[in-house]
Amino acid sequence: MTGGAIQWYPGHMARAMRRLADDLRIIDLVIEVIDVRVPASGANPALDKIAAHKSRLRVLTRDDLADPLLTEGWLERFRKRGSTVAFAAKEPSGPARLRAAVTAAAAGLRSARAIVLGIPNAGKSTVINALAGRKVARTEDRAGVTRAAQWFRLGPDLEVMDTAGILAPKIETPEAQWRLALVGAVPRARFDPEEVVARFYGWAQSAAAANAVPDLETFAQSRGFIRRGNLLDVHNASWAYIKEFNEGRFGRMTLEEPQP
Ligand SMILES: Nc1nc2c(ncn2[C@@H]2O[C@H](COP(=O)(O)OP(=O)(O)O)[C@@H](O)[C@H]2O)c(=O)[nH]1
Ligand SMILES: [Mg+2]
Known part of the structure; x- marks a missing residue:
């Protein structure tokens, strides 16, 4: 991935x-x-700057797909900076815990209005739906919130905007680039899936050696990505590989460790 690819539309951001x-x-x-x-x-x-004077709750999503020990480490680290809660969409007690965390975070405020923010595919709509207890999340306004703001009530004095705000991911390094691409935060047209899989596989060899992570060719073979002439269709296989990673098929993995 070239340096140029890392800086996608900084002006827009x-x-x-x-x-x-x-x-x-x-x-x-x-x-x-x-x-x-x-x-x-x-x-x-950038959110730390523009939301410096706001109450803040961090919701760490996809806990079901992450390494439980590393989630503990990250929770500890984030909690030094403010309220933080881990969340897994399918966990039955998830929505109630999430609502309790939001209510607690808003406790000191009078007539609080809350918004859900995050980079693409972070789980914003899922969080809004869990909070509302029904499907409310509509198409997001990439640039912010003001377009026809609508709210749902979470408590007598607490309202949540029913539309999430999208933060552009800040891609500072080639490592951030493949990781964000792998988890679905980068538009598909903006990266080469084979390269993302290769980088992930290289990382997994040392950092996730306990997990059964296949290399792309083995994966392509085992899933039947064969073209005429008995050639492997590694391109289509790489998209399937990324999909299976995000379904947790290679085990629970966290791509970044908290620094001590
Ligand atoms: N396994 C798992 N999948 C999740 C979780 N939260 C969200 N997802 C899935 O991730 C995808 C993106 O979630 P979504 O809420 O639409 O993200 P948004 O783009 O930030 O609004 C959807 O397919 C969700 O079902 C979670 O905690 N665990
Ligand atoms: Mg969404």
Whole structure:
């Protein structure tokens, strides 16, 4: 991945952040959704600046797909900076725990208005639906929140916007690039899936040696990605590989460790 590929539309990101900062004037509580498999690259540090004076709750999603020990480590680390809760969409007690965490985070505020924010595919709609107890999450406005803001009530004095705000992921290194691509935060047209799989496999050899992570050729063979002439269709296999990773088929993995 070239250096150029890392800086995808920085101008757009700057504009979106300015608009979000503007929108945040009517918000008291920021619920930041972070994919717990990429807790470092999956958070946009610009939010720390524009939401510096807001109450903040971090929701670490996809706990069911992550390494439980590393989730503990990340929780401990994030909690030094504010309220943080781990969340797995399918966990039966998840929605109730999430609602309790949001209510607690808003406890000191009078008539709080909350918004759910996060990078693409972080789990924002899932979090909104869990909070609302029904399907409410509509198409998001990439640049912020003001377009026809609608709210649902979470408590007598607590409202949550029914539309999430999208943060552009900040891709600072080639490592962040493949990790964000792998977890679905980068548009498909903007990366080469074979390269992402190769980099992930290289990482897994040392960092996730206990997991049964196949190399792309073995995977392609075992899943029958064979073209005429008995050639392997590694391109289509690489998309299937990424999909299976995100279904947890290679085991629970966290791509980034908290630094001591
Ligand atoms: N396994 C698992 N999948 C999740 C979880 N949260 C969200 N997803 C899935 O991830 C995908 C993206 O979630 P979504 O809420 O639409 O993300 P958004 O783009 O941030 O709104 C969907 O297919 C969800 O079902 C979770 O905790 N565990
Ligand atoms: Mg969504």
